[in-house]
């Protein structure tokens with residue numbers, strides 16, 4: 001409960017207000033308003049108001065996970081190379097490494113190993129474990145600080161089941177948890193099919209806030225209403241200048257992997273595949289458009305690895321775009337049958353074949369995956385079934401960008417006056433602004449406030465013009481202002497937040 005005078009909140013400015021709010025990026029606004037500070041690109045120091053905001057979001061996330069029977073844990077941030085070697089992810093460019101350890105970018109490996117230690121029988125399954133903590137990814141372009149950090153706060157959950165149908169039930173349960181969380185946050189969101197063929201697919205969903213500043217392009221069918229992310233297949237290749245003869249290295253991380261390789265018209269491309277050591281290559285066919293490799297892992301059935309080759313019609317020396325390794329992609333179990341052409345706005349929906357696709361931008365705030373045995377097999381993690389046979393877990397994983405949410409909520413709700421938090425996450429829900437015209441004593445104000453139990457409020461009884469104090473409160477994004485002036489006990493109320501989530505707050509305050 002914040003019950004402080006203005007000047008006592010670390011980081012919150014007390015002097016004259018900057019005028020150019022509308023021109024500021026949301027990160028600049030959060031910094032100027034004293035929520036966070038950025039020591040370096042992609043890093044964040046949390047100040048009291050920012051910390052309170054992120055904790056409010058965490059509490060909502062926690063409440064819904066606990067209600068669904070998920071168990072909270074907190075794993076070490078450091079993780080040993082030996083585990084990541086087994087799943088083929090140690091070479092990922094995004095990992096920060098400290099000797100033989102990496103700083104956790106995600107926790108499939110560690111969580112699977114942890115659960116394996118206790119959930120060794122079908123009687124102990126299903127298990128869904130989650131944590132809320134810091135993650136580390138060496139993002140090439142840490143953008144807007146909180147939206148894309150090198151260090152950021154993620155909620156990551158993992159489900160472990162005995163078979164596929166049970167795993168799909170856990171997956172659906174977690175999608176319901178996500179729906180409930182985003183509903184309570186009270187910011188418009190969509191659930192989009194991710195990494196799916198055409199606009200269909202049901203193994204991975206992304207949860208987006210709609211925003212022009214979003215990095216993802218989403219397509220929605222105007223007839224069946226299905227939403228999908230156009231980013232279905234991202235090349236797993238770093239850009240750079242093309243040499244006379246381009247040599248392409250490609251790290252195979254999973255079955256049926258698929259990547260694009262750009263090559264200059266009329267030039268030869270030499271393929272160099274870096275594969276898991278325990279994979280046995282059976283044969284490779286390279287045509288001008290496709291390279292299909294067949295592999296076998298000891299004891300495993302055969303699988304194919306498909307590489308599409310794209311002719312970009314460029315010559316040696318051309319600067320190719322820097323193509324990020326799409327981290328989330330390496331969690332998918334299969335890409336087989338994914339068409340390479342993007343669905344575009346205006347096209348007929350491939351799913352219902354009736355509607356047209358329209359496009360809009362989104363900020364990815366969450367992701368739910370059905371994983372199958374992608375991690376349990378290489379880590380040899382599993383349980384003994386009812387007939388005494390050992391089986392590998394069927395898994396799912398579920399992420400929410402908690403620190404990204406702070407900036408994403410701010411981004412979609414802010415206006416020209418400043419931030420505009422939904423009451424559910426606002427660090428201060430009510431500002432009690434004492435006007436200069438108020439002739440009573442502060443004890444009376446305190447008494448008034450003591451009745452606002454359960455609300456996060458703050459009293460501003462500092463010197464200064466009422467208009468300026470209100471403007472400050474609005475800039476900080478406080479949803480409701482209560483003005484105590486000369487007519488007290490008659491009070492004035494100003495609504496800053498979105499009316500639909502303030503009804504209860506307003507009536508509670510007015511009843512006092």
Ligand code: ATP
Nearest residue numbers: 147148149152327328364365366367399400401404
């Ligand atoms: P993006 O496409 O934005 O790089 P991602 O698909 O790589 O995200 P996931 O692996 O799906 O991310 O991680 C789960 C969630 O964590 C994402 O939905 C996103 O909200 C959040 N997240 C991922 N990377 C970052 C980051 N660098 N900074 C802040 N939040 C992040």
Ligand code: MG
Nearest residue numbers: 137326327328
């Ligand atoms: Mg990423």
Ligand code: MG
Nearest residue numbers: 328364366367
């Ligand atoms: Mg993702």
Ligand code: MG
Nearest residue numbers: 206328364367
């Ligand atoms: Mg993504």
